[in-house]
Amino acid sequence: MTSHVLVINSGSSSIKYRLLDMSTGTKIAGGLVERIGEAKGRLEHTRGTDRFDSTLVVGDHEEGMRHIIAAFAEHGPALDRVRLSAVGHRVVHGGAEFSAPTIITDEVCNGIDRLSALAPLHNPANLAGIHTARRLFNDVTHVAVFDTAFHATMAEEAYTYAIPRSWRDDHGVRRYGFHGTSHAYVSRKAAELLGAEPTDVNLIVLHLGNGASACAVRGGTSVDTSMGLTPLEGLVMGTRSGDLDPAIMMHMHRSAGLSAPELDDALNHDSGLRGLADDNDMRQLRRRAEEGDEQAKLARAVYCHRIRKYVGAYMAVLGHVDAIVFTAGVGENDAGIRADALAGMRDLGIDVDPERNASGRTWISSSTSERAVLVIPTDEELEIARQSLAAAQYR
Numbered sequence: 001m002t003s004h005v006l007v008i009n010s011g012s013s014s015i016k017y018r019l020l021d022m023s024t025g026t027k028i029a030g031g032l033v034e035r036i037g038e039a040k041g042r043l044e045h046t047r048g049t050d051r052f053d054s055t056l057v058v059g060d061h062e063e064g065m066r067h068i069i070a071a072f073a074e075h076g077p078a079l080d081r082v083r084l085s086a087v088g089h090r091v092v093h094g095g096a097e098f099s100a101p102t103i104i105t106d107e108v109c110n111g112i113d114r115l116s117a118l119a120p121l122h123n124p125a126n127l128a129g130i131h132t133a134r135r136l137f138n139d140v141t142h143v144a145v146f147d148t149a150f151h152a153t154m155a156e157e158a159y160t161y162a163i164p165r166s167w168r169d170d171h172g173v174r175r176y177g178f179h180g181t182s183h184a185y186v187s188r189k190a191a192e193l194l195g196a197e198p199t200d201v202n203l204i205v206l207h208l209g210n211g212a213s214a215c216a217v218r219g220g221t222s223v224d225t226s227m228g229l230t231p232l233e234g235l236v237m238g239t240r241s242g243d244l245d246p247a248i249m250m251h252m253h254r255s256a257g258l259s260a261p262e263l264d265d266a267l268n269h270d271s272g273l274r275g276l277a278d279d280n281d282m283r284q285l286r287r288r289a290e291e292g293d294e295q296a297k298l299a300r301a302v303y304c305h306r307i308r309k310y311v312g313a314y315m316a317v318l319g320h321v322d323a324i325v326f327t328a329g330v331g332e333n334d335a336g337i338r339a340d341a342l343a344g345m346r347d348l349g350i351d352v353d354p355e356r357n358a359s360g361r362t363w364i365s366s367s368t369s370e371r372a373v374l375v376i377p378t379d380e381e382l383e384i385a386r387q388s389l390a391a392a393q394y395r
C-alpha cells in the first residue's frame with residue numbers, strides 16, 4: 001500500500017488540509033474549515049474534481065478537525081482506510097531552536113508554545129491544530145515543519161540587527177525569515193530546470209503572494225531573506241507595509257496618539273497594497289491600473305520598486321546569480337509585475353522577453369539574458385509532506 005501524508009495548516013480561524021499520495025506527490029483530497037469560533041462556519045472538501053461545500057458551526061479547532069475527519073469519511077477517502085505515514089504540520093515560527101523538520105513530542109509542543117512570544121498570532125493557532133490532531137490520530141507520527149527552518153543557514157552578519165545587545169540576547173530579536181518551505185521547494189525546482197545540482201546554483205527567489213518575501217539562495221541554502229523577526233519586514237505585501245523607517249512608529253505615536261497594538265494592526269492589516277490603494281488583491285489593482293486609476297498605478301509601482309531594490313541587493317550579496325525565480329499568486333500570474341520589477345536591468349544581465357513573459361511560460365528571460373528568469377508554481381503542502389515523510393522515516 002502506498003504511503004500517504006496528511007498536511008495540516010492550522011490558522012487562528014481556519015484549518016487547511018491536504019492528503020497526498022507520496023508515491024507520486026499527488027493530492028488525493030483536501031480542503032479547509034473556516035470561520036472557527038464564529039456564528040457561521042464553512043467546510044470545503046475536494047476529492048479529485050469533486051467539490052463539497054457545507055455550512056456549519058465550528059466552535060473550536062477540535063470540532064473543526066472532527067468535521068474534517070467526517071468529510072473524509074463521507075466524501076472519501078476514509079482516513080482509517082489509507083496508510084498514513086505521517087501528519088505534517090505547518091508551524092510559522094521555529095525561532096533559533098528548530099532548524100529542521102521535527103517529530104512532535106510534548107517537549108516540542110512546549111518549545112513551539114514558548115516561541116509564541118515571537119509569533120503571537122500564528123504559533124498558538126498552529127499549536128491548537130497540533131494538539132487536536134495528535135489526539136485524533138494518536139498512532140501516527142506527527143511532524144512540525146517550520147517556515148523559518150530554511151533560513152537557519154543565514155550567517156550571523158545577515159541575521160543580526162544593529163540594536164542594543166540586550167534586545168538580541170534577552171529577547172531573541174534577530175532576523176529569522178519565513179516562507180521557507182516555498183523557497184526550498186522552488187529553489188530545488190529551479191536547479192532542476194537549469195539542469196544543475198542545487199548545490200551548484202545561486203538564485204534570487206521572489207515569493208509574491210499575500211505575504212511576500214525575497215530570498216538569496218547560494219548552493220541550495222538561504223543566505224539572506226527579506227522577512228525578519230516577523231513576517232512584516234521586506235517587500236510590500238497585500239496588507240503589510242514591509243520595510244519602513246522605524247521612526248515612523250514613534251512619530252505616529254507622538255503625533256496621532258497611536259498605541260503599540262494600533263500600530264501593530266495598522267502595519268499588518270491596513271498597509272501594503274491595501275494602504276496604498278484600498279485593495280489587497282493584485283488582480284483588482286491590475287484591472288484598475290489598466291483603466292487609468294492613479295492610486296492603483298502607484299501601488300503597483302511602489303510594489304515593483306521594492307522588489308528591484310532587493311534584487312539589486314541580493315545580486316551583491318550573492319556575487320553571482322544564475323536565475324531570478326518568481327513564485328506564488330502574484331509572481332506566477334502577473335506578467336506586468338514581473339516585467340516592471342526587472343525592467344532596465346540588461347546591464348545586470350537580466351532581460352525578460354515580453355512575449356515569453358506574457359504567454360505564461362516557465363522560462364521568461366530572453367535568449368540573450370545572461371541570467372535565467374523563471375516562473376515556478378510553488379507547492380508548500382507538497383514540500384511539507386515530503387519533509388514530514390522524510391523525518392518520519394528517519395525516526
Ligand code: ADP
Pocket residue numbers: 208209210211238280281282283284286328329330333334
Ligand atoms: P497566500 O500568500 O495566501 O498563499 P497566494 O500565493 O495565493 O497567497 O497569492 C495571493 C495573491 O495573489 C493575491 O494578492 C491575489 O490577488 C494574487 N493573484 C492571484 N491570481 C492572480 C492573477 N491572476 N493576477 C494577479 N494577481 C493574482
